[in-house]
Amino acid sequence: MxxxxxxxxxxxxxxxxxxxxxxxxxxxxxxxxxxxxxxxxxxxxxxxxxxxxxxxxxxxxxxxxxxxxxxxxxxxxxxxxxxxxxxxxxxxxxxxxxxxGRLFFQIIGAIAEFEHSLMSDRTIEGLEAARARGRTGGQKPKLKARQIKLAQEMYDELGSDGKRRYTVQQIADEFGVSRPTIYRHLSKED
Missing domain, CATH: 3.40.50.1390 (Resolvase, N-terminal catalytic domain)
Structure with missing residues (x-):
């Protein structure tokens, strides 16, 4: 089979x-x-x-x-x-x-590992060169400073009953981001 x-x-x-x-x-x-x-x-x-x-x-x-x-x-x-x-x-x-076939398998495997190693080395070198020019990797922030401030204000706002007026999900929906994104920024403000 x-x-x-x-x-x-x-x-x-x-x-x-x-x-x-x-x-x-x-x-x-x-x-x-x-x-x-x-x-x-x-x-x-x-x-x-x-x-x-x-x-x-x-x-x-x-x-x-x-x-x-x-x-x-x-x-x-x-x-x-x-x-x-x-x-x-x-x-x-x-x-x-x-x-x-067994010999070829081992030769191709060695070449594939060598190629992967070269690619890893090139990636590391590229990242180091970018850092030297002042660039950092990663995604762009999902929220700007003003949006983070507004999210914090919404989070801190209390309703007439003394409970939070907005849930984290409502805040996330308002800004078009996920709840973890809101939590990540709220924790930075605390």
């Missing part, structure tokens, strides 16, 4: 292209993780590994969809090999059932 494993790195990425490719490759079951970062949990991959039996194949679209580091890829490859489960990587034409 062919078992497909897909992964998207962020919540807003769409896994449908991967899932379609895996089904087209003959996968009877497809497991999709939405995970980000090296240490992110992969519950769907875990399920796929539990379902897989001797003689089955785990199929992925790209090598980086399986693991985030060469060490992780090699560990998974070793686990699959010890259980006599094949690994097929569609985009790179890798099939670990063959010696050439």
């Amino acid at each position: 062919r078992i497909g494993v897909a992964r998207v790195s962020t919540r807003d990425q769409n896994p449908e292209a991967q899932e379609d490719a895996l089904r087209a490759a003959g996968c009877e079951k497809v497991f999709t993780d939405k995970a980000s970062g090296k240490l992110a949990r992969r519950p769907e991959l875990d399920k796929a590994l539990m379902v897989a039996r001797e003689g089955d194949q785990i199929v992925i679209t790209k090598l980086d969809r399986l693991g985030r580091s060469l060490k992780n890829l090699i560990e998974l490859s070793e686990e699959l090999r010890s259980r006599d489960i094949g690994l097929v990587v569609l985009d790179q034409g890798i099939d670990t059932a063959t010696p050439a």
Whole structure:
């Protein structure tokens, strides 16, 4: 049996292209993780590994969809090999059932980790260069100083019954932001 494993790195990425490719490759079951970062949990991959039996194949679209580091890829490859489960990587034409496929898998894994390391280094260098020019990262503030002051005034305003006149949700709705945004700014004012 062919078992497909897909992964998207962020919540807003769409896994449908991967899932379609895996089904087209003959996968009877497809497991999709939405995970980000090296240490992110992969519950769907875990399920796929539990379902897989001797003689089955785990199929992925790209090598980086399986693991985030060469060490992780090699560990998974070793686990699959010890259980006599094949690994097929569609985009790179890798099939670990063959010696050439196993060698190619390790070479591609090393290159992928090297590329990731270079990208991380470039990102760090870019952030340092931006800081040196006085720029900081992150989102622009959702509320301006005047809006924060108004939100605080609304929060502090009491009704005739002695209770707060506006709930945090009402204040958030007024400014078009979330409640945590209002709470974050209110805590700065205290």
